[in-house]
Amino acid sequence: MTRAARPGRERLSEAATLRLSLLLRSLARLAEEGTATVSSEALARRFGMNAAQIRKDLANLGEFGVRGVGYDVADLRSRLASILGLDRARVVVVVGAGHLGQALADSGSFNGSSFRVAALFDVDERKVGGRSRTGVPILPAEELARSVAELGAEIGVLAVPAVAAPGAAERLAGAGVKGILNFAPATVGPFDGATVKNVDLALCLESLAVRLSAAG
């Protein structure tokens, strides 16, 4: 398999990325069910997407599908996974072995064909040496730099209190992770070598509440 040609990836917007991630999941479902070919209309109907948008997103990435026949599910799935860089399992480490960190380390969302959580880190000596429910080891925070290198971790997840987040993020970036997913309500970075993505759980709740206010 060649990795040289990944057309269009650098042009993907955040919105297009999300649509294509969802499309990739839908294709995985169809593959599990034994579906060999699918049209954009059938995809749209089945998974609540927009057929024209699917065709446009894929046209931006190269040549897929045959007019009147549809897309080859297996082929589209593997090419899309490659384009999105989701065709191999990236190693993830989670900093903070509290409830949130353990929930993420054990979640199916963070452990599948594209990601694998290899370690949790904590400063609490009572937690260090233990394992999460699914067996992810809890390592001492001071071993973070060495472990990230040994494990080949590319992504670090911040599940620490806000006050600890900037320091933990700096250690992750210094240890060489390329991406940081920040669940702490604190500003971290920016860093030269690492991309930061913030997940704002309060904002999820607020936007739901505003929709309730508008409706009620």
Added chain:
Amino acid sequence: MTRAARPGRERLSEAATLRLSLLLRSLARLAEEGTATVSSEALARRFGMNAAQIRKDLANLGEFGVRGVGYDVADLRSRLASILGLDRARVVVVVGAGHLGQALADSGSFNGSSFRVAALFDVDERKVGGRSRTGVPILPAEELARSVAELGAEIGVLAVPAVAAPGAAERLAGAGVKGILNFAPATVGPFDGATVKNVDLALCLESLAVRLSAAG
């Protein structure tokens, strides 16, 4: 305080809602620091927003600020909170007292001036009767309907395994919550009386990974 006039709320897009939520938080920070008035430019510089977008969002909601002087921080904050329906604490219940549920029940993001988690629910008898770290009681799942009514809960958070999510969501909607925040990787609803918002944690990780692929 009158609640009759909430101009524009029903016209708010999801994107505008998120921008205004962030603006409201920024105003809270300024108020804590004792800042009385602020210009859109100063807000934009300080909090990494867009000054023209701030003025446009606020103009859509009514009359705010004085040209050349700026916005009265306290006044804008209280009017914005009222418009967004974030000027009172809504009662939240969390279904699922596993790691994720307990993390959410204890988080500052879910307990503040706009939200308060009043109860966790679980089917596990070993958990029921206990409390989360911050003291949120863990109640038996079969008491959900009665408790939601007694507590006046408006929002239910789903922190259960995917297989349990549709049933739990139906019980929440049946119990009368107006909004459901779904963390489970499962489709729930739609319901007539309750708005569902899905939080897709896998997608957060995927969109970070795609950005890494594009950069590397």
